[in-house]
Amino acid sequence: MTADAALARVRRHYLDAARAAAELLRDPAVAGAWDRPSALARYTVSGLAGHLAGQVFFAERALRLDRTGDPPLDILSYYDRVAWMNSGHDDPEHQRIRRGSQASAADGPAALSGRVDAAVAGLPGLLADEPVARTVRLPGWAWSLTYDDFLLSRLVELVVHVDDLAVSVHVPAPPPDPAAAELVIDLLTRVAARRHGPLALVRALTRAERAPAGIAAF
Structure with missing residues (x-):
């Protein structure tokens, strides 16, 4: 190793x-x-x-x-x-x-x-x-x-x-390593859910007709 x-x-x-x-x-x-x-x-x-x-x-x-x-x-x-x-x-x-x-x-x-x-x-x-x-x-x-x-x-x-x-x-733009991207996306998703509420993220990811205008973590 x-x-x-x-x-x-x-x-x-x-x-x-x-x-x-x-x-x-x-x-x-x-x-x-x-x-x-x-x-x-x-x-x-x-x-x-x-x-x-x-x-x-x-x-x-x-x-x-x-x-x-x-x-x-x-x-x-x-x-x-x-x-x-x-x-x-x-x-x-x-x-x-x-x-x-x-x-x-x-x-x-x-x-x-x-x-x-x-x-x-x-x-x-x-x-x-x-x-x-x-x-x-x-x-x-x-x-x-x-x-x-x-x-x-x-x-x-x-x-x-x-x-x-x-x-x-x-x-x-160099793509991040997939495992590193997973860590980053996981954290950003949790921050975004904390800021906007989990339902906003669910709608943004699954329902274009009800997606909020923004779910940015930052």
């Missing part, structure tokens, strides 16, 4: 998604469109690239922060609490996220992709070393998550924003 195969399921799929993000960030199409608007509202391609890269950097950054003894939230309660889930594009939380994303990309596409490649190279050892019970808390959070639930939330971000970036620079 390889070292990657021995990783827990979420960690293994996070690693694969981080590698896919790194490959896309190296694509010349990203550098060629660097200063153009992206497919994501209010983001340039460079800002979106910085945001995507941040999901890779978070794996190590989260572990450098102070440990807490607080019991962790479950993943759905996390999405209930994060400020960006219920705020508009121009609200302070989204502005803060965009500023941070743009700052990550400030040194240009080659520098950013180099940093991501270096971070990805260190992920197998980093992910293998952390115990299952490890919890993390980011600045500004009044709660903790298990490290694996945190990585699951980053896996969602990687899958979503790889697609955003590929569409933005007009290259084929």
Whole structure:
């Protein structure tokens, strides 16, 4: 069994998604469109690239922060609490996220992709070393998550924003691994059901004539 195969399921799929993000960030199409608007509202391609890269950097950054003894939230309660889930594009939380994303990309596409490649190279050892019970808390959070639930939330971000970036620079979006997609779709479905009610999802998936206008998780 390889070292990657021995990783827990979420960690293994996070690693694969981080590698896919790194490959896309190296694509010349990203550098060629660097200063153009992206497919994501209010983001340039460079800002979106910085945001995507941040999901890779978070794996190590989260572990450098102070440990807490607080019991962790479950993943759905996390999405209930994060400020960006219920705020508009121009609200302070989204502005803060965009500023941070743009700052990550400030040194240009080659520098950013180099940093991501270096971070990805260190992920197998980093992910293998952390115990299952490890919890993390980011600045500004009044709660903790298990490290694996945190990585699951980053896996969602990687899958979503790889697609955003590929569409933005007009290259084929790399499909996520089916098992990783299953994890992401399962979580997004549960978040959407929590936001819109389970009947809305049932109708959207089975009854076009009664489907609600939207069931987006985010």
